[in-house]
Amino acid sequence: MTAEPAPRRRGRLRLFAGAACALAMTVSGVMVAGTAHAEADRTVSSNTTGTHNGYYFSFWKDSGNASMTLRADGRYSSSWDRSTNNWVGGKGWATGTRRTVSYSGTYNPGNNNTYLALYGWTRNPLIEYYIVENFGSYNPSSGATRLGTVTSDGGTYDILRSQRVNQPSIDGIQTFYQYWSVRQSKRSSGTITVANHFDAWARAGLNLGTNHSYQIMATEGYQSQGSSDITVREGSSGGGGNPTTPPPGGGGGSNCTAVLSAGQQYGDRFNLNVAVQNTSNWTVGLTLNGGQSLQNSWNASVSGTTGTVTARPNGNGNNFGVTIMANGNWTWPTVTCRTS
Secondary structure, eight states: OOOOOTTOOOOOOOOOOOOOOOEEEEETTEEEEEOOOOOOOEEEOSSEEEEETTEEEEEEESSSSEEEEEOSTTEEEEEEOTTOSEEEEEEEESSOOSOEEEEEEEEEOOSSSEEEEEEEEEETTTEEEEEEEEESSSOTTTTSEEEEEEEETTEEEEEEEEEEEEEEEBTEEEEEEEEEEEESSOOSSEEEEHHHHHHHHHHTTOOOOSEEEEEEEEEEEESOOEEEEEEEEESSTTTTOOOOOOOTTSSSGGGOEEEEEEEEEOSSEEEEEEEEESOSSEEEEEEOOTTOEEEEEESSEEEOSSSEEEEEOOSSOSEEEEEEEOTTOOOOOEEEEEEO
16 A cells, blocks of 8 residues: 555544434425525634534634635535645534435536545544545545445445544544545536445445444545535435425315435436325326436336326335436426325
8 A cells, every 4th residue: 555645634523513403394295305494604714513504514624714604404615725734624414324415516626636525434443434526636545545446326436445543533643544435437416325335345344333423525625725615415316306286176185295205226217215195095296307217116006107107006005116217317306296
């Protein structure tokens, strides 16, 4: 393993108590996941952690002009200049897990040493991990030991491990391993199925700790300049589509609720689970987005393959699922529900 170029450093974030909260929202017979908070924008430029609009956040720098503005829900924006030696910040969750994370926005690394990554820590053992989605002129895993690849969410990631000896960590100065998944094709928006990376690391002999600390979608800059404007949320891209009013004459549509939740996602398609509430006689409409088509369904009688597909009970209860071919469009369909 080649030594990491001096004076690179990692292990900067500090752990504080925090909590992310998620509220459920029902609109015109459709329930989608979301948050409902109204905290004002807040700019931070000194080391701090906490919660803002229902998301955990952390900001750290060792010097210079770097700042992060906390905005609505999971959105934050950041900027820094070359007076900053090292800074890192972002929004996410106080406890890491095998969640599916979606993020979108703009990231401007230029020809600089900076990167955009899902970032977290575990204890027992102490592990620092990165799922790197984009970076500038320097691959942050340079010098790490390559252990293979994993394909997830439409891309291939290099799996690597490095070690930090007597360096800052969430538990003070420690010696610990870093686990890496570095996306070969850079992007600034998308979905990260975290479980796929955890499992790939385990297959490569990289076992995370049993006690998870925080997990944030972080921007980091080292002796560089740049900016970002990122929004993060839990769940697949699209987050359940845009709720629409059930069609008129539906026979009490307000009493019928269809709840979308994420299933498995593959390189070219994704699964959605649909749970119908408040009635056993229902008609659910799923309006697919441009380029999408229905590949498969289960536990319901489903007609149509493009545009709006219709699902009705087939004796298997009120929960069914569909597989949608994405064709490059990962936005969830709009869902409506009415009593039959």
